[in-house]
Amino acid sequence: xxxxxxxxxxxxxxxxxxxxxxxxxxxxxxxxxxxxxxxxxxxxxxxxxxxxxxxxxxxxxxxxxxxxxxxxxxxxxxxxxxxxxxxxxxxxxxxxxxxxxxxxxxxxxxxxxxxxxxxxxxxxxxxxxxxxxxxxxxxxxxxxxxxxxxxxxxxxxxxxxxxxxxxxxxxxxxxxxxxxxxxxxxxxxxxxxxxxxxxxxxxxxxxxxxxxxxxxxxxxxxxxxxxxxxxxxxxxxxxxxxxxxxxxxxxxxxxxxxxxxxxxxxxxxxxxxxxxxxxxxxxxxxxxxxxxxxxxxxxxxxxxxxxxxxxxxxxxxxxxxxxxxxxxxxxxxxxxxxxxxxxxxxxxxxxxxxxxxxxxxxxxxxxxxxxxxxxxxxxxxxxxxxxxxxxxxxxxxxxxxxxxxxxxxxxxxxxxxxxxxxxxxxx
Numbered sequence: 001x002x003x004x005x006x007x008x009x010x011x012x013x014x015x016x017x018x019x020x021x022x023x024x025x026x027x028x029x030x031x032x033x034x035x036x037x038x039x040x041x042x043x044x045x046x047x048x049x050x051x052x053x054x055x056x057x058x059x060x061x062x063x064x065x066x067x068x069x070x071x072x073x074x075x076x077x078x079x080x081x082x083x084x085x086x087x088x089x090x091x092x093x094x095x096x097x098x099x100x101x102x103x104x105x106x107x108x109x110x111x112x113x114x115x116x117x118x119x120x121x122x123x124x125x126x127x128x129x130x131x132x133x134x135x136x137x138x139x140x141x142x143x144x145x146x147x148x149x150x151x152x153x154x155x156x157x158x159x160x161x162x163x164x165x166x167x168x169x170x171x172x173x174x175x176x177x178x179x180x181x182x183x184x185x186x187x188x189x190x191x192x193x194x195x196x197x198x199x200x201x202x203x204x205x206x207x208x209x210x211x212x213x214x215x216x217x218x219x220x221x222x223x224x225x226x227x228x229x230x231x232x233x234x235x236x237x238x239x240x241x242x243x244x245x246x247x248x249x250x251x252x253x254x255x256x257x258x259x260x261x262x263x264x265x266x267x268x269x270x271x272x273x274x275x276x277x278x279x280x281x282x283x284x285x286x287x288x289x290x291x292x293x294x295x296x297x298x299x300x301x302x303x304x305x306x307x308x309x310x311x312x313x314x315x316x317x318x319x320x321x322x323x324x325x326x327x328x329x330x331x332x333x334x335x336x337x338x339x340x341x342x343x344x345x346x347x348x349x350x351x352x353x354x355x356x357x358x359x360x361x362x363x364x365x366x367x368x369x370x371x372x373x374x375x376x377x378x379x380x381x382x383x384x385x386x387x388x389x390x391x392x393x394x395x396x397x398x399x400x401x402x403x404x405x406x407x408x409x410x411x412x413x414x415x416x417x418x419x420x421x422x423x424x425x426x427x
Contacts, residue, residue: 003173004035004036004037004038004334005031005032005035005036005037005159005160006032006038006040006156006157006158006159006160006161007028007029007031007032007037007039007040007065007158007161007162007386008028008041008042008156008158008161008207009021009024009025009028009029009036009039009040009041009042009068010041010042010043010044010046010068010149011025011043011059011153012044012045012047012050012051012191013045013051013052013055013056013058013059014027014050014051014052014056014256015052015079016210016211016212016213017058017059017095017211017212018025018060018061018209018210018211018212019194019203019212019229019264020164020193020194020203022062022066022203022212022225022229023191023194023219023229023230023232023233024162024163024164024191025063025068026066026068026226026229026230027162027189027191027230027252027254027257028063028162029068029246030158030230030248030249030252031162031252031254033249034249034250038071038072039068039070039071040070040071040072040073040075040156040158041060041063041070041072041073041074041075041077042073042074042077042152042156043056043059043073043074043075043076043314044077044148044149045076045077045078046077046078046142046143046144046148046317047142047145048140049077056074056076058127058213058221058290059074060074061213062185062212062213063163065212065213065222066212066222066225066226066243066315067104067214067222067226072156072388073194075152076157077143077148077152078142080148080151080152081141081142081143081174082149083151083152083155083426084136084137084143084151085129085137086308087147087151087154087181088104088136088137088147089402089406090181090183091106091136091180092104094180095107096109097136097245100135100149101139102137102139103135103136103137103138104136105133105134105135105136106133106134106135106136106146106147106173106176106177106180107133108131108132108133108176109180111128112128112131112134112184113125113126113128114126114130114131114172114364115127116171116185116188117187117189118168118171118189119160119186119187119188119189119254119255119257120165120168120188120189120190120191120192120254120257120258120259121165121259124168124171125291126169126171127170129263130169130173131172131173131176134146134173139296139318141220141232143338146152146170146177147174147177150174150178151421152182153186154178154183154388158186159186159187160187160189160254161186161187161188161189161425162189162190162191163188163190163191164193165190165191165193166193167333174380180263185286188361189254189257191233191257192233192257192258192259192260192261192262193261194213194232194233194261194262194264195252195261195262195264196209196263196264196267196295196415197263197264197266198259198263199263200259200319201367203264207264207265209264212225217414218312218313218314219314219316220269220273220312220314221273221276221294221312223245223273223276224269224272224273224276224277225273226245226248226268227242227243227244227272227276228268228269228272228273230243230248230252231262232262233257233258233261233262234252234253234256234257234258235254235258236251236252236256237256240276241272242272242275242276242279244279250260252350252421254278254377256412257300262357267409270311270312271311272350273312274310274311274312277307277310277311277312278328284304285307286300286303288313288316289302289303289306289307289313289316290303292313292314292316292317292320292321293306293316293320293325296329297320297325297328297329299328301412301413302328302413304409305405305409305413306325307410308405309324324401324404326400327398327399327400327401327404327410327414328413328414330394331418331421331422331425332397332399332400332401332422333400334397334400334425334426335400338396338400339353339392339393339396339397339426340393340404341386341388341389341392341393342386342388342389344389348389349389349393350427352380352384352389352390352393352427353393353394353397353423354376354387354425355380355390356380356390356394356423356424357420357424358394358412359376359377359379359419360373360376360377360416360419360423361420362376363376363416365415365416368411368412368415368416369412370408370409370411371408373407373408374406374408375414377390377391377392377394377407377408391407393426394407394423395407395427397412397422397423397425398414398419398422398423403416
């Protein structure tokens with residue numbers, strides 16, 4: 001076998017790119033990159049009835065967004081029919097295939113026990129019942145998956161094949177075809193399923209499994225998606241969880257792929273995405289946040305408080321939709337009962353708001369900064385029975401919200417005049 005690693009990703013163009021397929025592509029890509037090998041993209045489109053228009057472009061766009069570049073391809077199986085016929089003719093000539101009506105079948109010469117090694121699962125075996133004659137070329141002239149992928153793997157020099165564990169049961173058939181051609185089979189690594197959030201069954205659309213490009217639309221970073229997927233079934237050991245793609249290439253090891261299916265967890269993905277967002281330069285963060293804000297909110301001063309509250313770029317639009325930033329655009333409607341902190345008497349709240357207004361009025365426009373505002377308001381809050389009886393009404397007067405960034409930040413963003421105006425309205 002050629003010592004240079006050659007892997008492939010060979011999806012069928014039957015719809016959206018599922019995270020399970022993307023993880024297979026990622027592992028194959030990582031192994032090729034780690035070993036200075038080749039990563040090939042192949043489109044297995046011989047089942048014309050199931051093909052979905054636009055899927056090939058969708059597959060390419062998904063891989064390009066993730067940065068999983070391919071060295072050869074995309075090879076399209078439906079454009080390679082002559083190659084499969086040539087290989088089928090070889091099998092007919094050697095007595096390993098025969099016409100059956102309009103189809104061509106593989107002839108199992110000996111039903112025997114099959115034993116093979118899988119990188120993930122170790123020693124595997126199957127009894128003679130796993131072998132039976134099967135169709136190589138269908139009556140429509142297209143090869144079956146069981147035949148076409150083997151011919152292509154031979155032609156392309158693929159020597160490490162990664163695919164889902166559901167293919168283990170069919171491996172004896174594949175090995176019998178390799179044997180008929182007198183070709184050494186590739187190394188197999190059958191990957192465990194990605195399990196749904198309940199950990200009991202394989203992740204499916206019903207569990208909320210999404211097209212990979214939906215994650216792009218929701219504002220996830222490709223680096224975070226790759227980091228997350230890499231660890232669904234693989235663990236290099238140690239405490240480190242946030243990896244760049246270069247670091248993943250270094251640590252990735254087929255021998256450390258786990259057999260048990262890893263559980264999908266949206267919270268973990270969001271956490272990891274935020275960690276990757278924190279690694280971005282400030283300019284990149286500002287650009288992404290401002291691009292998702294309506295025109296009347298595009299102020300760089302809002303960026304830090306928004307960034308604190310999001311785990312993906314799409315959360316910015318959600319914050320706007322929920323009205324969390326409305327305070328920036330217009331003064332809130334005042335509700336007397338909302339201004340009152342716990343059981344503090346109304347007069348006391350009014351008095352505290354007056355004190356807050358007076359002390360803030362003493363600050364010049366130039367000195368109206370978060371730090372100075374905090375110092376001034378804390379002075380009053382520390383003198384009160386409870387800090388809340390000062391800071392709560394100030395916060396509500398400025399935002400009209402029970403939960404918001406702290407009032408010092410809000411006041412600086414609004415500026416002195418607007419802050420004073422809102423406090424007076426509250427009084």
